[in-house]
Amino acid sequence: MKLKSIVLPILAAFVSCLPVSAAEAGPGHDHGHSHAKKESGPNGGRLLTKIDPHAEFFVTAERKVRITFLDEQSKAVAPGTQVVVVTTGERAAPTVLTFAKEGDALISEAALPAGNDFPTVVQIKLTPEAKVVVERFNLNLSTCSECSKPEYACVCAH
Secondary structure, three states: OHHHHHHHHHHHHHHHHHHHHHHOOOOOOOOOOOOOOOOEOOOOOEEEOOOOOOEEEEEOOOOOEEEEEEOOOOOEEOOOOOEEEEEEOOOOOOEEEEEEEEOOEEEEOOOOOOOOEEEEEEEEEOOOOOOOEEEEEEEEOOEOOOOOOEHHHOOOOO
């Protein structure tokens, strides 16, 4: 009985502090992370930043994927010996996209599978000797209600 009478008031005091702390996390709060907007590529696509130079992943109106390599000023750089493979679609029956050079970019030889939202793995090999760099994300083609970009390239902080 004595232990219960000590623990319960301490627990009640602790729990009563939680809502106050959560309420303080409003706009303009600072708790160690940034709410800055993300950057998009020059064509409105998703920036792939695990490689240098960075690349932009963009889905065209024909549902093909265009990969554009970018310089420090986010200007297109003609592809050289880079090899890109994108695996996407349903996990039980994934679609593997290969790419061919088209102007200053690489364009997928086939279109994305039907659907609007699926896991995607982008594998990029910058040179024949380089290791493969992998970027994983959810390819959501729905339009963001805040920034009007496709969700996969959304620049909002949500």
